[in-house]
Amino acid sequence: MTLQEAKSFFENLRNKTSKKSEIKIYDKFIHILTELNNRELSSAELQSIESKLDSLNLTAEKDIKFFKKSLTDFENFLKESLSLISKGYYTGISMGLGISFGVLFGIVFLSGFERSMGISLGICLGMFVGLLIGRNMDAKAQAEGNVI
Template sequence: MTLQEAYNFFERLRIQTTNKAERKAYEKFAHVLSKLKSREFSKNEIQSIEAELDRLNLESTPENGKKYRHKALHKFEKYLRDTFSLTSKGYYSNRGIGLGSSFGILLGVAVLSSFERSLGIAYGISFGMLVGLIIGRKMDAKARVESRVL
């Protein structure tokens, strides 16, 4: 399946669906594909991307098509991240917030336990999320400068 065929497929699905969540997933997949079409890739890289689209078997109609295509989107984004170092907008910020809050809980329990336990955990989560967000934003800005954001 070529990039253009996949893009047309998801645009057709987006128009046909009435479910808001499905429409959003199809729009995101179409957005990723349109950004890929506008990038400069070698012939081998394009063939690799198209082979991955074929491997995802997007045109099949399983029982739960929305869930299947949502998983396919995540697999495709992971493939692009691993192979071409391309990330989606806000990828590092989201990861930073998640990791920061995890480490913040540990910080709140271990270090800030001199406060009331729940207050220490709340401060730890807040501090961890803030640090994670700052680091994530810097990494997102670096990826944007290097043109690695879809």
């Protein structure tokens, strides 16, 4: 399945549905396929992407859970093979890790405050630090041209 065929397939599915959750998944697929189509890819990279689209078996109409899983698999493939990530990828991961470490920091070091106050401050601090680190990494990936 070529990039253009896959894009047409998802545009057709998008036009057939009125559910917001399905439209959101189809729009993500369409966005990724459009960005890949606009990118200067080598023939080997293009062939690997098309073979991955074939292996996902997208041609049969299936439920939204299948397409959601296929989208995740396709994004992971792009990340691993071509080092392409979606917008805000590192911010999301860093904020999650920041919150986790913030809870730990709040329990261990800020326990001098009331217990819930220390945890709350730790979460806020961890989220802020995670946001800073994630935005920095996203900006670096954007400058390198690795963001879809």
